[in-house]
Amino acid sequence: MTTAAVFDTRDLDRAIPVVHVPVPGRERPASLDVPLDVPPELLERSKGQPGTRALRDARLRGLVDLHIDFVARVLRNSGTPHAEIDDEVQRTFIVAARRLDDIRPGAEKSFLFRIAFNLAAHARRTAARRREVSADQAPEQVERFATPEALTDQKRMRELLDSVLEKMERPLRAAFVLHEFEEMSTAEIADALGIPRGTVASRLRRARAEFRERVAAIGGFAAYVNREGQG
Amino acid sequence: MREMSGPSEPVLLRDESVSALERALLDAGRSYRSTGTARAKTLAALGMAGSATLLAGTAQAVPLATLAKMTWKMTWGKLLAAVSIVGAATAVPVGYLAWQRHHHPAMHGGAAPAVIAAKPIEVPPVLMPRALEDQATENGPAGAAHSARPAMTLAHELSSLDAARALLARGDASGALARLDAYGRAYPNGRLELEAEVLRIDALDESGRSDAARARAGAFLQHHPHSVLAPRVRTRLGD
Numbered sequence: 001m002t003t004a005a006v007f008d009t010r011d012l013d014r015a016i017p018v019v020h021v022p023v024p025g026r027e028r029p030a031s032l033d034v035p036l037d038v039p040p041e042l043l044e045r046s047k048g049q050p051g052t053r054a055l056r057d058a059r060l061r062g063l064v065d066l067h068i069d070f071v072a073r074v075l076r077n078s079g080t081p082h083a084e085i086d087d088e089v090q091r092t093f094i095v096a097a098r099r100l101d102d103i104r105p106g107a108e109k110s111f112l113f114r115i116a117f118n119l120a121a122h123a124r125r126t127a128a129r130r131r132e133v134s135a136d137q138a139p140e141q142v143e144r145f146a147t148p149e150a151l152t153d154q155k156r157m158r159e160l161l162d163s164v165l166e167k168m169e170r171p172l173r174a175a176f177v178l179h180e181f182e183e184m185s186t187a188e189i190a191d192a193l194g195i196p197r198g199t200v201a202s203r204l205r206r207a208r209a210e211f212r213e214r215v216a217a218i219g220g221f222a223a224y225v226n227r228e229g230q231g
Numbered sequence: 232m233r234e235m236s237g238p239s240e241p242v243l244l245r246d247e248s249v250s251a252l253e254r255a256l257l258d259a260g261r262s263y264r265s266t267g268t269a270r271a272k273t274l275a276a277l278g279m280a281g282s283a284t285l286l287a288g289t290a291q292a293v294p295l296a297t298l299a300k301m302t303w304k305m306t307w308g309k310l311l312a313a314v315s316i317v318g319a320a321t322a323v324p325v326g327y328l329a330w331q332r333h334h335h336p337a338m339h340g341g342a343a344p345a346v347i348a349a350k351p352i353e354v355p356p357v358l359m360p361r362a363l364e365d366q367a368t369e370n371g372p373a374g375a376a377h378s379a380r381p382a383m384t385l386a387h388e389l390s391s392l393d394a395a396r397a398l399l400a401r402g403d404a405s406g407a408l409a410r411l412d413a414y415g416r417a418y419p420n421g422r423l424e425l426e427a428e429v430l431r432i433d434a435l436d437e438s439g440r441s442d443a444a445r446a447r448a449g450a451f452l453q454h455h456p457h458s459v460l461a462p463r464v465r466t467r468l469g470d
Contacts, residue, residue, distance in 0.1 A: 064273055072265035086269040091459045093273045126457075157259035164256065180244055181260045201241070208244055212253065219252050 060097055063108055068093075070109060070182065071116050077165065077177045078120035081127045082158075088123055092116045109184075110192035117174055164214045168207060175200055176207035268422050271389050275426040276459060278396060388414070388423045395430055404438035425451075429460045432467055 068089060075088045095115045096103065103111045165173055174193055178184045184192070186200045193200065245257040395410035411431045414421065421427065428451055436444035448468045452461055 060277060064270070064277070068265045068270055068273065072269060073260075073263045076263045077260050086266060086272055087459050089265055089269040090272045090276050094276055094459065097277055154259055154262070157255045158263075161256045161259045165260075177260075179241065180257055183243065185240055201239075204241055208241075211244070212248075212250075215250065215253050215256060219250065 056100055060093075060100060063096060063112070064093055067109060067112050071112050073181060074113055074116040074177060075120050075123075077161075077181050078117050078173065079124035079162070079166065080120040081123065084123050084127070088116070088119050091119055095119075107191065110188075113178065113192045121170065160218065164211060164218070167214065168210055172203050172207035172210065175203040176211065179204055180208075267385050271385050271423060272426065272459075275389060275392055275423050384418075385422060388418055388421050391417065392423055392427055392430060395427075395434070399430070399434050399437060402437075404434045407434040408438065425455060425458060425460055429463055432464060436467060 071092050072085055072089050075085055075092070076082065080088050092112060092115045096112060099111070165176075168176065171193075175189055178189045178192060179186075186197045186204070189200045189204075190197045243257075245254055245261070248254050248257070391410065391414040395407045395414065398404075398410060399407040408431065411427055411434065414427050418424075428447065432444050432448045432451065435441070435447065445468060448464045451458075451464050452468075455461060
């Protein structure tokens, strides 16, 4: 595939299966007429209007209002370049709008995550091709930022975090992002990824170990550079 | 956020780490937020009335109670008709053609309508879209440029497009074009320029000026082949 290839979001329709994994304690009542994310006031206003459309509209609005930060964060932490976040957020919700009927009430975040995670992978690949720089060339440039002063510099920490996450395998990264940044439980992550809880726990352990190992290596490298610099 | 903290649930690394570097990195990942621009672009692409919501959203937290208190006037309907059919037909909801009128006087303060001159405006057969800068390039590090702009301006931009879309949905393509011209004058470097351009292509086509619509659509695709909105334009072109 060349960089000129146009990404069609409809590919995601095929790439993202509808996974209905029940989450303990999160079961919805048998009647799913009322989507979770619709404010009661909006539902009230929808009365007398063509029901389905009104509910869909309210639900879509609710998705954007409640989950846009989640989507942006997932996109960013999954490797989407910062400059492309706005576009990818937009794209995520466009896909969600098209698949709205497939989104199980209560599973909105899971669904949005799957869209965003896939889009992030594509955005990352495209950005790498555009730069014509392999993904593992960046970390060396960024490790010098790991100085004590830099700990309070969000931009530098962000770049360093990118370099650490970049090396993580996708399945591990997904679990890590959802747990450490979104504070989702293993059950919720299992729902989002469509895998058993035990697998989530296992991936999480490996991801955390990798994360700590790489951060420790960077810290050691930075300490060495700082000592050399002072000497 | 966490609802299922059982005894076997792993503790957050942020909470148990003794490494300052680890904690700083994890904080960097947790603190990322969407921009007001992302919200506006999303609402515009979905063809949703969004100014009131946008303002609430830029304050970050959007409690449902706050949403419920808002007294915006909405006409439900046409948008989701479009959303429901796009799965088969297009890559983007045809919200541009299916608009619900939205107005919230308290939020807009009447400023947006004042910007929009309703006089008939000649629409030049422009070959180039106004938005020549790719959206990706405008988003600098940390989105500082965006966040520095007043949220009200972004809300007004969205409101202007809302108004144009409402006219188009009612079949008043000329009125929609006039509003879009007004938008272009009021916001020469608007953050929703691409969304406005797509709406303009729709309006030109609807008004029977299909040649102009095709020319602008071609220019749009030439300059923004990877835009989120490109599939929508291709659909209009019949590609």
